[in-house]
Amino acid sequence: QEPLVESGGGLVQAGGSLGLSCVASGLDFSTYAMGWFRQAPGKEREFVAAITWNSGSTYYADSVKGRFTISRINAKKTVYLQMNSLKPEDTAVYYCARQWGSDYRQPNMYDYWGQGTQVTVSS
DSSP, X not given: OOSEEEEOOEEEETTOOEEEXXXXXXXXXXXXXXXXXXXXXXXXXXXXXXXXXXXXXXXXXXXXXXXXXXXXXGGGTEEEEEEOSOXXXXXXXXXXXXXXXXXXXXXXXXXXXXXXXXXXXXX
């Protein structure tokens, strides 16, 4: 079983909303910060959002600030990404990951990754 499994992706029109979920299994979740990244075709994987282990702090890329919300429920070992006012440029494969390092914006600071879920926003 994969340690992190994302779900909730799909096709949506510009201006619409989608909610992503990421469930952890077989690894410590509640004491680690978690993050969401995305990767569009031909582009590098980029940071989207992160949340500390106790939900005390959240961080967002400038491109999604005010539109996306990251949250988590430790009892369910699940992290969420609510995406509103979606734009065509949000189209990408979205990944959740467990953070082990200090710089939440860098992919190499994450040790476990999900397989990704496709989000496509049509104009």
